[in-house]
Amino acid sequence: MPKLTKTHSRPKSLYRVKNWPEYEKALVQRGSITFWLSDDVEKVWLYAGEKQRGSQFDYSDKAIEIMLTIKEVFHLTIVVWKDLCVRCFR
Secondary structure: OOOOOOOOOOOOOOOOOOOHHHHHHHHHHOOOOOOOOOHHHHHOOEOOOOOOOOOOOOEOHHHHHHHHHHHHHOOOOHHHHHHHHHHHOO
């Protein structure tokens, strides 16, 4: 039986971070996502109906529909979806 020889690959080059602020900024941007909405959505984003005592209407039905669509498209859990909405739609 012939003896198996190991094939030696090149040693892995070591990468050292030299610019930490830029590296950390890149890590934050790695998970970013951009949503493009039409101008008419911006006009109807906030609730414009009559106020009722004891209720809190911040967003219109269209805004809630968009947020729920994003949740379904990306298969997000409630916690992740809520965090995404808070970060994206301030």
